[in-house]
Amino acid sequence: MSDSRTPSASAPGARDSGAPDVTDALVALLAANAADIDRNARFPVENLAALRSAGHLGLLVPRRYGGAGADLADLVHTAQRLAGGCLSTAMIWAMHCQQVDVLVRHAGPRLAAELLPRVAAGEVYLASVTTGKATGGHLLSAADALERGAGEELLLRREAPVVTGGQHADGFLVTMRERADAGEHEVSLVYADRAALTVEATGGWNTLGMRGTASGALRLSGTVPPDQVVGPSGGFREVALDSMAPVGHLAWSACWLGAARSSFSALVRWLSREQRDRLSSSLVRERLGRIRLDLELVSGYLGGVRKEVEQVRAEGSRPDAAEVQIHLNSLKAAASELTYQAVDRMVQLAGLTVGYSADSPVPLERTLRDLRSAALNYSNDRLWTANGALCLVDRGVKLL
Template sequence: MTQAVTTATALVSVLAEHAAKADAEGVFPHESVQALREAGLFGLLVPTEYGGMGGDLGDLVEVAALLAGGCLSTAMIWAMHCQQTDVVVRHAGERLRTELLPRIAEEGYYLASVTTEPAKGGHLLSASSAIEADETELLVRRSAPVVTGGEHADGFLVTMRAAPDAPPNQVSLIHLHRGQADTRVVRDWNAMGMRATRSVGMELDGATAPHQVVGTPGEFRRVAMDSMIPAGHLAWSACWLGAARDALDALVALSRSRQRPGGLDTRSELVRHRLGRARVDLELASAYLLRARDEVLLRRRTGASMDVRALHMQLDTLKVACSELTFSAVDRLVQLGGTMTGYQRDAAVPLERHFRDLRSASLNYSNDRLLGAIGTLTLLDGAGQLF
């Protein structure tokens, strides 16, 4: 067991302690996030030479699943920060890495992602707002309808069109310190689930230095294919799986306890059947997550290209499959729990919160968009190499 896993295991109860209140009030989970910072987990992916834990995406998957068992909103905030950290580690210049990575490791500097825009929604590889350059700075004026934890971030990684005359697919990724920008919340977050992520709409207006461009200017696609997409899909899927696994474990524990409701009689074939179907959903999600994780880790170890059609088909499939299967599992558990155990907000097992949170999974970078991309690739190579 790694240090990170040991640390995360000890913190699950902290996250669980604050999860219900943060969800009910729709507030950022300050206590839980601070606990992760103080434990050094915000620096999980920061190399040891910069003061971090030196973890890889395998560690990210394992820790994300653990934390999500305590609070899915907190786990997602942390996982998306780690996604941005991975981008900095792999693609920032040495000056920016030297400035930023020690702060992430030592202070828990929180990086938020700004990739959505009103005109394009969540489409990752294009941008509408353009960078404007003067003699020494790059001017950033950006509106984003969804920024997870944006009110509380210390810095942002922002996608922008590379220049006013650049096409929409010529995108740069820019790091912007909060102190370099005026930030304003323009839309509140009053969502069905994932309420504590505080994924508000924001406007950013500031200026940054040229060395704060991450990757080659105008070539964000390379950054996304190598880092942002693999890290994001693996981390999100692990979070969803961890939350659904916690829901199943908690319901099974309740069924074995003296407080067991009558509808959870473990001698019932129907109860066993429904538990079995939920377990099958999670086994399938877990197996595909581990397959994708291993492929990404192998490519990173060997230096193989990540910009491979078959890999991104696999990553898109991972996101769609895990988002659907984990929600399906919890939906089955709600049905099994019934009105009192499955549907009540104050039930002994928080199935109602898990249900609302996991309903967002298919909307978080829309499955419809990903299925369209998968369908387009399927027209090119059919079933592909399945074995």
């Protein structure tokens, strides 16, 4: 069930698919910039530039559009590697890839032909606009409505309290209520190029962790042609279930695991180098074993859910069966909670001066703050409630 690929620069899955490889030098660049990005709560401009030039913005773009044509296994592998350098950068990239998958699977022919080659060339970094002042983080609802202008152009006016990397994005995928008299769950997804919009920052981003994602509030306004609706008009639920939710949960979980895994590797190396006298302690070994178990459980479940989504896609079906939804929700909840628990255990094991210090050679303090956001990034409370309801549907209890 586990994804057995190691974090080496020559991972066989990435090589066999033709996907751009994550080099040690790229991870080292992200790691070298991570502390300054966190300290100053600044967007990782130089890291994104490196990802553009390395071809990683086009990882999931099919080869016919000039992309790498990589699969979900490559996405999960790459996300882990990047997060081992800088979790903020990895999450920015992962959410971009989430939007790319949506376009690949649901954009109309003209939009796909015009936009996907630009994404593959590294010209377009995509941001997601799904939060709302009235709806919060509820993915399948929207308050701001589309308006029809002259020539059937769509007029878009949108307020969003959280937009990861929005001020730096080249294009946006935006959820909108289909029309003014539509219900809040009649939601359309619209692509808008930055050049077609007025983008105004309405809130900053000074947070406990994930400080480099620059996820402040935005106000967007502009017009787009009607063929830039992605998926059915008013039918965003179909797009979300097929693409946005499963890829998001896979990619986020991989990022969180990659950050925790990298921290554990650094802690083990530090103990072996600086604290050799402690390694004979049964308590130290027991704590190391518990940390490793947390990471193994996330890795195994991530691999299993990724294979399940791949199978659903290979069969041409949708991942809306109750058991598949339970597995996807459980992955996000388990990964967010267990990786945070693992790093919390690491802090306890490393002690005050190494585990709790921002200047420590083992960056546990930053990772702990970053991972505290994981349970809040699409709140786990919603997922537990949804899974409880889905359990009443899946009475056969089809486990992963």
